[in-house]
Amino acid sequence: MRGLGHEPGRWRTSSYSNDPPNGTCVEVVLRSTRQVGLRDSAHRGHAVLEMPAHQWVSLLRSAGYS
Numbered sequence: 348m349r350g351l352g353h354e355p356g357r358w359r360t361s362s363y364s365n366d367p368p369n370g371t372c373v374e375v376v377l378r379s380t381r382q383v384g385l386r387d388s389a390h391r392g393h394a395v396l397e398m399p400a401h402q403w404v405s406l407l408r409s410a411g412y413s
Contacts, residue, residue: 358386369397373387383397384397
């Protein structure tokens with residue numbers, strides 16, 4: 348899927364979340380099933396929030412990302 352800026356199956360860390368000293372980060376991945384996964388990089392083994400890719404795009408647009 349174009350527009351996510353990375354290859355499917357590879358987790359990407361948000362550039363806005365790498366703010367020391369907390370180091371809290373959100374990561375996103377595009378699954379081959381056209382699903383998008385979101386996780387907390389500080390707790391990678393915990394639950395992953397998944398949604399269809401078109402809902403991820405809607406979320407980004409509503410947040411002002413174009």
